[in-house]
Amino acid sequence: MIDHAQELYVPDEEVWYRRILTPSEVAKPPAPHKRLNPKFFEEKFGCATNPEWKKELSGRLLSKGGSIEADADANVERMRADGRKNVAFHGVIASNAAAIRQIPPLCFDVRFTPTEQDAAHADLIATEDLTIDGLISAEKTRGLRNHFRLLEPGTPGFPIAPNPPVAGEI
Numbered sequence: 001m002i003d004h005a006q007e008l009y010v011p012d013e014e015v016w017y018r019r020i021l022t023p024s025e026v027a028k029p030p031a032p033h034k035r036l037n038p039k040f041f042e043e044k045f046g047c048a049t050n051p052e053w054k055k056e057l058s059g060r061l062l063s064k065g066g067s068i069e070a071d072a073d074a075n076v077e078r079m080r081a082d083g084r085k086n087v088a089f090h091g092v093i094a095s096n097a098a099a100i101r102q103i104p105p106l107c108f109d110v111r112f113t114p115t116e117q118d119a120a121h122a123d124l125i126a127t128e129d130l131t132i133d134g135l136i137s138a139e140k141t142r143g144l145r146n147h148f149r150l151l152e153p154g155t156p157g158f159p160i161a162p163n164p165p166v167a168g169e170i
Helices: 040-044 068-081 142-147
Strands: 015-020 055-061 091-096 108-112 121-126
Touching (some): 015 068
Antiparallel strands (some): 015 055, 055 121
16 A cells, blocks of 8 residues: 655655666667667556556656666566566666756656655656547657656766765764
């Protein structure tokens, strides 16, 4: 059961990110480099778990999640143990909450929604219906496609988690 009281507003400077782990999330060659599948948002936005918004896309908050690479590696290992062989860490999509709030059609936001399995869990949410005839609209997600780029580890813009506090500094 989801505790909606735990869903918290995310400050403008906080970075939301989502790991890109499956081949369907990455564009097919002949792209000169890896890039996000153009239909990513139409395919990945899910039903809202909170009645205050219409759709959501799971991700994490950078300040609460530790090393992106370590987390991604652990998820890839878990997915492979579950029988999913064709998974790999391709990178992330990431942005600060202030920029997400400015993406047209100005209905996107970020909410901190920790779970028992993931204390850093956060959702990119849509407060407006993104569907036409029951399908996520490419037109209504154009702003997301224009904003987000696949960021590979070690490339400019790849988010780095802040250093965790050292014992005695808490």
